[in-house]
Structure formats: structure tokens, C-alpha cells
Amino acid sequence: MSVGEKEQIWIARDYLRCSGCRLCEIACSLRHEGRIWPEASRIRVFMLFPGVEVPHLCAQCDDYPCVNSCPVDALSVDDKTGAVIVDEEKCTACGNCIDACPGKIPHMHPNGEYVLICDLCGGDPECVKACASVRCFAIWMAKEEKNVNHKLFARTPEEFTEDLIVNLYGEKGEELIKNE
């Protein structure tokens, strides 16, 4: 898939609006696991400092480094949505895709058997609905062409935290980060 080829779904994000309610994690794990299982959610909200919430989910890079890194072809790109699809049977939990991801976004299913990556729920993501239901709009659906900016969101929770903490806590935020 190359840039500009066609409109796809992208989960747009505004982390400053994230309340940390984590209804997205509940919705995701109910959909995929049939349980409330925050660690098995494909979106995980990190909070490395209180109040600094970082929803961590696939940024759908235009060049899919994770897919390219898979030695067993367990990852593919959904034609319609552009989501990365994990073949749970094929996946050997080697962790290459995690290393390849600039944001270290994929993580293992807590059962240790295969990796978890957001599949956009086939085009109607439950997390987005959950976020909208509580009118927080930290994540929402954008239909747009693949965009190099999307890949900028493939960042680690630590990287996002470094920015957000200053936005929220000002100089105090800088001080807190420096102590790390």
C-alpha cells in the first residue's frame, strides 16, 4: 500500500483529552476476548505519571515496518481498513514486530502465544465508540488517505509522556522527567 492510494480508516487521537477511564480497554477486550481483560486489550492506556494518560495503539504506518519484520508471514494488511491483521496460528511470538515498531506498540497476549495489534474491529472500532460514549473524544475515526503524519504516532509511551507532562504540568513536568 502506498501513500495516497485510497481513503482508509485512521484512529485519530488527542491524548490531552484522555480521561484515563479506560473504557476503550474494556470494550476492546470484551470484543476480542469476551472478558474484561485490560492487558489483552489491543489499546492500552499508559499512565507513567499520574494524570499523564497515553493511549497506546497501532498508528497504521504507511510502510508497515511490523509486517515487513515478520519472519513467518503472520502479519498482513487488511485491504479494506488498512489494519494489521495477526494470524494467531502462524505467529510464533518472536517479538520481531515489537522491535520493528518505532513506538513499540504491539505487545504479547498475556497467554504468551501471539502478538496483539489493533485490527480496527473490521472497520468499526469498539474503543472509538466507547470513547465517544463518554464524550471524551481522545480517539475518533478519521477517514483519510494514508499520511506520513500517521507514522509519527508510532511513538513509545515514554516519548509521548515527555511531551504531555510538560503540556500538563509545565516546568514541574520538565523537572519530573529530568529526575527519571
Next chain:
Amino acid sequence: MSRGYAGKFLEVDLTTERIKDVTFDEDTLMKFYGGRGLAAKVLWDRLGDRWEEIDPLGPENILTVFTGPLTGFYPGVRVCVSGKSPQSNGIIGSTSSGEFALELKCSGYDGVIVTGKAEKPVYIFITDDHAEIKSAEKIWGELGEKTVPWLVRESRKELEETKLKYGKIKEPGILYIGPAGENLVRTACIVQKWTHACGYGGYGAVMGSKNLKAIVAKGFKPLPEVADMKRMLELREQIISKLLTFDSMRRWGTGSGGYSVGARLSSEPVRNWQEEWHDERSYGVPSFDFRFWVKRYWSDFGCPMTCMKIAVIKTGPFKGDITDMPDYEMQAYLGPNLGIFSAEGGTHLSALCDNLGLCGIQTGNVMGFAAELYQRGILTKEDLGFELKWGDVQAFTRLIEMIVKREGIGDILAEGTYRAARKLSEIKGRDLMPYAVQVKGVALGAHGTRSGLDFKPIAYACNVQSGDHTSSVYDAYKDMDMVFADSAVFCSINGWRIGYETVWEFARAVTGWPTTRDDWNKVLARRIMHIQRAALLLGGPDAKWDPAKDDDNPPRFYEPLPSGPHKGKTTDRKEFESLKKQFYEAIGWDENGIPKSEVLRELGLESVDKALEKLRK
């Protein structure tokens, strides 16, 4: 296995460093659920026969940290800590919101029982079916702002080493104390997320007495199985939709109360409760909101209410202060109660208390008490080392620091209002108890009874949790709903906003037990409240309560309101006596306020009955 429960509890003896799993049979869980109820059961079973001798700050005390079957499922995730309280010398279920409880349950544990005392500062680290005691020497003495990031870093590092190729490890849930708890300050709380406190009871000092800086949990398991998932989720959706209709709670949390409880209800502490009315618009919610709130919709796991708001002071002498909102109780006690009507002042003192691990209610109350003594010339500049004038934010800042370090007068005030008043009465040679606004060792919540518009006259006097406003008595039955919120462990505000019939339907979907609200009110809640009452009346070793004298409001609550639209009104003693009598009768206590023998025996509480025999003479 019981539905809604992870299935086991962790017991950690800090003296011997022995760690083991313990379980409770289904019958016990059905009777006590978890949280406050199960704490009452465990504490009574283990310490009941020598309750009066147990020093709340001695190694023989037990700290319970319990979730309940509804924790994580019902919106508003909380944890309930308990033990023998160093404030009331009874049993108080003290809750706070935050992800610790979720992480504990996802680690496979419903709770933690801590006994003994560590030789050196430690913290307990818990992950899936595993726990260890680790050194906290590097963070002993540290503020919340340092403690939390350090524990997050250490925990993630440890998990990264054991969970290779897992991907990014999330932060754990952390319950911790600040310097206040370490220094055995009786107004110390246990904190989560910098700002959320288990305040009532003084359990921060209990953790400190055990050399326990923190309990940290990170779980990777799902929440436990529930009995009827479909029904639970249906109800959850209905409950969330209804919660979302409470617009001003979502927008302001309780942060609008600092103005309106005084202005509208005349029931807010002003200058140590000398008044309960003010009309200071400077203390209105917009002053907090637009200047200090950087996150206006802040929540804990699974809750749509977003009633928390992060306040940050970014300029001026208090630059760098971070607190939550402050919420109504903090606004009141660290604002008008100290004669402070600036949002900046209230926010600063709230942030300071949070960071030091002080309960803002208990600490604001004892400082108001001291300031009134200063106003009356009973405490002097020589006693204090400085002037303590109403409204002087810097002076109260200094006083807080002295309390935490137990320096000078701070050492006395660190004992909390009741004990400080006793001590100062002794030193000054006159009775200062009339200025102590507390009931049975616990400073009252920031809701008065005099205007007749807010809390009922017996709200604190008959409460088995003493001055706790979150479990206050309107009548016996409403209080039992609160006992349920603290025992099934979820947010009681989200409970009463929805209505407890629905909450009970939700509880049945989770546990599969047929128990109804009626069963709870008639039998189960009473068992818990009787145990709490017995422990409170037995008290000891340094405080003891006589219901004839102590099941009452502080003297100030019978003085006429001196100002405002409800000037002249006061708590009606006749109404008080009549409500007290009704409450005693409804719950099964005799005319002296002691649980009746036949009532206790019918509930299978023979040991409680036996222990109370000596009080019945």
C-alpha cells in the same frame, strides 16, 4: 470458586518476611463480601479477644487492603483499607479510587493482609500469583511526587527482565504513604495516583508503623469470571448511560462545593466551624477551573463520570503544585475552615497535603482548631513560633510542615484533633474540647448539621466510622448502602446516583448469589456494623468512648449559627435524641448504645457479645 473474586488473598508478615496465600470459604464471602465487611471479620477474628490492648501503631496491628466482588466491574474502582484505627481505635473502612485494586485483582488476589513490622523500610511488590518484599530505603522520606515515579520505574524494570519480548510494560497500581505516614502522624492517609487518598482512619500511620512504604501490584490476568456476564454488561451499560446524565458532577466533580455548600446550605466549616456560611465568590468553581485545571475530565478505570480534575499551579510562589481539583472536602477544610478564600491558597494547601501524604480533612480540621486557639489567645506566638492568623496561607503551609516533621507544636497537632485537644487542655490547664470538632477521635467531614439543610443531626454521632462523612448516618438503612459500597468495594457516589436496587441487581449478576438489599439491611450489614461498633466501644489502649457522652455532636454543633441566611439555627437536641433512639432501636443496640446480646447471638456473633459484657454493667 466464588464469582467476581480472584479467588485468594495474600498474607504478608513483615516481621518474619513470610508470604502466603489465604482463602475464605464461600459462606464467609457471602456474609461479608470484601472491603470493610471482610476487614471487620478478619480483624475481629484475629484481634477481638485482646482488642483493647492492641496498639494501632504497634506491630500487633493488622493492615487489611481489600477489594470486593464488584471492584473493577461496577463503574468507580476503589480499594478499601482497614485495621485498628489510630484515630478512633475502632475499625474504619477507608477507601480510595484508582487502579491499584484493578491491578491487584488482575494479579489473582482479592486483597492483602499485612502483619508485623519490617526491620527496614520496604514495599510489597505483587504480580501474577506472586509477591515479594523489597527494599524501600531509597524512597523512605520521599514525597508522593518522587515515590510514584520511582516505584513505576523499578516495577517496570523488574517486569521487563522477567517478561522478555512482551512489549512495553504498563505502570503498576501503587498504594503508598508520604513522610506523614512514616512519621506516624495520625492524620496521615494512604495515597494512590498522587491525589487519591484513603483518608479516614489514619492508616497511613499504620503503614508507617510497619515500615511499609508502599504496596505495588501489576496484574496480567483478566478480571475474574462473573456469574451472568450478559446481564452484568447490560446493567453496566444502563448504569453508565445514567451516570452520564449528571452533567455538573462530570464537569466540576465536587469542586463546586467550596462555594455552594457554604453559600446555599450554610453547612461548610468556616474558621473551625465558628461559622458555616460564606458568600465568597472568589472561592467559586470557575476560579479553580479556569486558572488551575489542566485536565478537566479525569477518571479511574471503568468510570465514565470523570469527576476528577487535575489542578496545577503554574506561576507564583506555589508554582509546581499538583492536586486533584481540590474536591469539596479539601476545598472546605483547607480553605474557608482556615479563613482562606482564594482558589490558589486552597489548591496549594491541598497539593501540599497530597504530596506529604496527609489527609486534608483531618489536617485541615486540626489546623483550624489550632488557629481558633490562637484567635482566642490560648495558643500564642511563643507556643507556635509564628503568628497563625486566619487566611494566612504561608502560616498554614509552615504549620503543615511542622506537623509532618513533628516539630514544636506540630508534634502535638500530628496526633489529630481529639488527642491534640486533650494534650493542650492538659498543658493549658483548661478544657479545650469545646473547640475540637470531632466525634470519637475522627474529625468530621465538611458537612454541618446546624442549618438543617445538609447532614442529619446523628450523621456523625451514631456512625460506626466516627466522623466519616462518606458513611454517614441519615437513618440506619441508608448507612447500610454505604456499608455495602465499602464491602463490595466500588464508588458509593456512583451507587447512590444509580439507586441501590439496581446496584444489588448488578451485584447478583456478578456473584450469582441471590442476596437482596433487604437481606443485606436485615442481616448482613448489621453483622458488620455490630463488629465495628464493638471494636469502637472497646477502643483502647489510649482512647475509650462512652456512648452516653460520645455518641453526640461536638459542642460547636449546638451553638447557634452566627451568620448567613440561616443565622440562629442550630442542631435540635430533641430531634437529635429522638433520631439517636430510633437508630439504636432500628439497628439493635440497647438504650445505652451497646449492641443487644440477643441480636448478636442471633447473628452468630457470640464472641462480640462476650466481649461487650463488661460494657453492659
